[in-house]
Amino acid sequence: MARRPLPRILSHGGAQLARSRELARTAADSATDVLHPLITITRGLRRLASAGRRRWAETPKDRRGPLLFLAASVVLVVALMPYGPLLAVVTVMATAAWQGRDRRPKAPQGPDPSRSRRLKSLYEALVPYFSTPDDPEPLYSHGGAWEKAFPEYEFDGGGRITHLVISYPAYFPDGEPESRARIEHLLAAKSGRDREYHFAWDEEGNLLTLRALAPLPADIAAQRFVTSPGETVLGFTDPIRVQRTLPLSYGEERRDVPPVVWRTGIRSTAPHLLALGQPGSGTSTLLRSIALQALQHGDVMIVDGGGTGEYACLTGRDGVLAVECGPAGAAESLKWAAQETERRLIAVNRAHQAGDPPPEDTRRPLWILLDRPTVFTHLAAEDGRPDPQALLHMPLRHGRPANVTVVVADQLDSLETLSDAVRQHTRARVVLGPATAEQLESVLGAPPPSTPVDQIPAGRGYARLGTGPVHRLQVPATPNPYDDATSEALRQAVLELLPPRSTPADEEARQDAPAQEAATPASPVRLEKVPSDRTPDRDAHGRTTPAHDDEDKLPAEAMAASPAPQQPQHREAAVAESS
Numbered sequence: 001m002a003r004r005p006l007p008r009i010l011s012h013g014g015a016q017l018a019r020s021r022e023l024a025r026t027a028a029d030s031a032t033d034v035l036h037p038l039i040t041i042t043r044g045l046r047r048l049a050s051a052g053r054r055r056w057a058e059t060p061k062d063r064r065g066p067l068l069f070l071a072a073s074v075v076l077v078v079a080l081m082p083y084g085p086l087l088a089v090v091t092v093m094a095t096a097a098w099q100g101r102d103r104r105p106k107a108p109q110g111p112d113p114s115r116s117r118r119l120k121s122l123y124e125a126l127v128p129y130f131s132t133p134d135d136p137e138p139l140y141s142h143g144g145a146w147e148k149a150f151p152e153y154e155f156d157g158g159g160r161i162t163h164l165v166i167s168y169p170a171y172f173p174d175g176e177p178e179s180r181a182r183i184e185h186l187l188a189a190k191s192g193r194d195r196e197y198h199f200a201w202d203e204e205g206n207l208l209t210l211r212a213l214a215p216l217p218a219d220i221a222a223q224r225f226v227t228s229p230g231e232t233v234l235g236f237t238d239p240i241r242v243q244r245t246l247p248l249s250y251g252e253e254r255r256d257v258p259p260v261v262w263r264t265g266i267r268s269t270a271p272h273l274l275a276l277g278q279p280g281s282g283t284s285t286l287l288r289s290i291a292l293q294a295l296q297h298g299d300v301m302i303v304d305g306g307g308t309g310e311y312a313c314l315t316g317r318d319g320v321l322a323v324e325c326g327p328a329g330a331a332e333s334l335k336w337a338a339q340e341t342e343r344r345l346i347a348v349n350r351a352h353q354a355g356d357p358p359p360e361d362t363r364r365p366l367w368i369l370l371d372r373p374t375v376f377t378h379l380a381a382e383d384g385r386p387d388p389q390a391l392l393h394m395p396l397r398h399g400r401p402a403n404v405t406v407v408v409a410d411q412l413d414s415l416e417t418l419s420d421a422v423r424q425h426t427r428a429r430v431v432l433g434p435a436t437a438e439q440l441e442s443v444l445g446a447p448p449p450s451t452p453v454d455q456i457p458a459g460r461g462y463a464r465l466g467t468g469p470v471h472r473l474q475v476p477a478t479p480n481p482y483d484d485a486t487s488e489a490l491r492q493a494v495l496e497l498l499p500p501r502s503t504p505a506d507e508e509a510r511q512d513a514p515a516q517e518a519a520t521p522a523s524p525v526r527l528e529k530v531p532s533d534r535t536p537d538r539d540a541h542g543r544t545t546p547a548h549d550d551e552d553k554l555p556a557e558a559m560a561a562s563p564a565p566q567q568p569q570h571r572e573a574a575v576a577e578s579s
């Protein structure tokens, strides 16, 4: 019997109503089953009565008297006959039951022939994986019944499977990733490779649920996201695992989309991030998106080994301490970052020991963003200099209590060149663009729950925060506004998010140092670095430099443990002095 729709209040409740809804539905179904004969007879009596009324109305007035007399005679004869009344009641009930039967044409059972063929072929393809010759009653056998194996299925308007529950035998090794991967690969291939599929294995119930995922929106432009301090939106995902949504604007339109939010700071369980991808997969775009969000509440230092000016738009902006593209500048900036982390750590520890809150000058988040640091590693090895990645050890290991966050982006094939500290301490992971299942698992630490599509758009990939689930990810479009290929709308969106430029870029120093610039393979972009919430210092030339915490205020032991911070711009000051 077809299930009756429930009242709206029961069919649109939240997750907590699901159980009550199922109970109500079961009770309604049972009551309908028990009362079904009564309902049929009542409906038949109603139809007989209305047929009688119609007949009476159609009978001409002069013939109504004889008709009434005939009916009364029949009633009298029946009443006088032995068992007459009983027989009359039985006859009326039988007639009513016949008249009251459900005359609606029966809905066709099962899917239409083309859909049945699709399910049948899927079933046949699964037979080698879900059967064994020793099974006396195989659920899967060539020419067997797919209906028992697929208890639930749904198709879209084009006749393609969108949802399928697959029952499999208990002896299938569903705990082995390789066995699962074989089945998932097969199902994705048979259901259409141009879509992504989510697989949920219910090992207790021996059920596998396949769901075709709608493509993630690729048209989300950079914008101010509604987040708290310490939260960074890496991108957007589907609502299967993420309940929270963010209101986003698409031009005039507004939509709520589930985000992948990364929490940083002292309570974070994944305080540093590593993003990997093939060239052109969108890791620089991700870093730019993170930088624009980080600048709302903190200071940012960028070390760019790519040398293509991807971060030039950030140069000289409030809160941007440095954008370094050359090996010497990168090494100096990282050295300063390590010393600053150490200084903050000592200051925080002293405050803890004294029972005071952390000092104000340790609270503003410091972000160290590195794009392709392995380029500098190669250059340093060639020149016989120490690997600048070694300087990341302090911020990575001790950055969390010091409010220092490190984000590293590099290419997938450089994973081995990244230092142990980077690989150990970056517990938030992102992989963008095409990647093999092995690469995904080695970077994320777990296989993604969905199959990839053949054509992956830029900025699409997977994210995993600590030991959490692997999420599908689409990074918001945050292009380089100085790139000619960037559309005007996206350029404006990024420009609007940039902090103001309160100090002019130090063009003079750059022009005056041709010798030093030529010595560096990727010429550095010179930047002024002025944390917006601090009073800048002045160097020998009267230029502003980051007002790092006044060394005089540091405790004696902190000074002993922490060498005086060597500010990132010292290289440029030296260049200016020599000119």
Ligand SMILES: Nc1ncnc2c1ncn2[C@@H]1O[C@H](COP(=O)(O)OP(=O)(O)OP(=O)(O)O)[C@@H](O)[C@H]1O
Pocket (backbone or CB within 6 Å): 218, 277, 278, 279, 280, 281, 282, 283, 284, 285, 286, 306, 458, 459, 460, 474, 475, 476, 477, 478, 479, 480
């Ligand atoms: N999330 C995104 N949405 C839309 N377009 C994107 C996105 N991410 C990247 N792109 C586009 O893809 C191209 C490459 O992006 P990007 O430079 O960020 O990649 P990459 O991984 O850093 O590559 P490379 O290392 O070669 O510089 C750019 O044209 C960029 O605009």
